[in-house]
């Protein structure tokens with residue numbers, strides 16, 4: 023048994039019902055994005071919010087809080103037990119900081135804002151969304167005030183998505199990336215090292231056929247479909263874990279440009295692998311599940327980009343592609359590799375390649391910081407957005423829908439979320455660096471389909487720990503350092519400039 027302390031055992035016992043409520047909500051959430059009939063949302067939204075109110079009540083129950091307080095004073099807890107105390111203290115702190123009137127207002131405003139955003143985007147009319155964004159900025163400032171911060175109000179918000187992340191970390195990482203990415207990008211473009219476009223992007227496919235391919239590729243990676251996992255369809259691909267033994271991913275089929283569904287499937291597989299490889303001893307405890315959005319995204323980006331877009335991986339899946347897609351025979355694996363790795367400065371974040379992607383995040387993080395610091399108004403945002411796009415990527419949106427209105431995040435009140443995408447790219451490259459340093463031959467493992475070698479390494483370093491350690495501590499233990507942008511730059515150079 024990894025939990026020995028009697029008080030901790032008591033906490034885990036009491037926590038189990040809170041876990042069960044989370045399990046039910048996870049299943050409801052998965053269902054509402056996959057199979058629920060449209061109007062089901064009218065009652066589902068109520069059911070979900072009632073369950074989360076109930077969970078919150080149970081966590082803030084004085085007896086439970088007292089148990090956690092008591093446990094925090096014990097000196098000889100083991101690492102797992104300390105993890106439980108850390109996670110619960112953090113949850114309690116955040117829940118206590120936000121008054122219930124604030125939570126009610128926040129959820130009302132964001133619900134309306136999401137509808138307004140959707141309409142605004144469809145009609146390409148920023149004015150529909152603007153008053154809501156104004157309110158959300160105000161609420162976020164308030165939220166930062168309630169949560170507390172030391173150096174910058176943005177600290178309080180990013181910490182919600184990435185425990186321990188600070189604005190100065192974000193600033194350091196993004197300013198370093200800005201300079202280096204531009205250098206790499208300029209070289210790729212001026213020397214035409216990678217194609218801007220590929221004709222395969224225009225070729226249509228049959229969704230049924232692509233579903234078969236996705237499943238075969240997942241099988242190759244060892245994804246336990248039917249046993250502990252599922253692959254379904256949803257408008258926005260996601261991963262939902264019900265626990266360690268039931269982890270579900272989704273993908274979408276647009277009928278054109280098959281790398282999009284394939285890469286998004288492999289991306290979600292990376293998220294799922296993290297959840298599947300958590301130590302089963304942590305099941306139903308407060309420290310089960312991935313520790314943060316950034317570390318999670320690191321796993322998905324590793325599989326999507328470092329594995330999925332490699333030459334070796336293309337070689338490995340080439341027979342599957344050729345057997346199922348009649349147009350593939352015209353293209354060599356080398357050509358498919360270039361199709362998977364087109365590089366072009368573009369307007370839409372979700373369509374960005376791995377070279378330009380972080381510049382989209384830089385723009386959003388800069389604007390979020392200004393919003394939270396009260397230095398800009400919703401009125402100024404579209405122009406700022408467009409000017410920054412031009413400065414960073416040399417492209418300018420022609421309308422709001424391909425500019426400021428493209429992402430759902432701000433309408434949901436998720437200010438401070440974006441930087442975790444960049445952390446994901448860093449963590450993926452960081453894992454690659456340390457694997458190579460420990461003589462794990464990644465290319466060879468892929469070429470010989472021995473994905474287990476990579477999976478086992480990830481399990482030992484990151485996955486099995488769940489939330490035992492806070493993100494920065496987890497990285498220090500695994501790699502002897504925290505988030506480090508250098509490896510991502512090195513990876514870009516090796517992949518894009520040395521071929």
Ligand code: MG
Nearest residue numbers: 289293319322
């Ligand atoms: Mg992801």
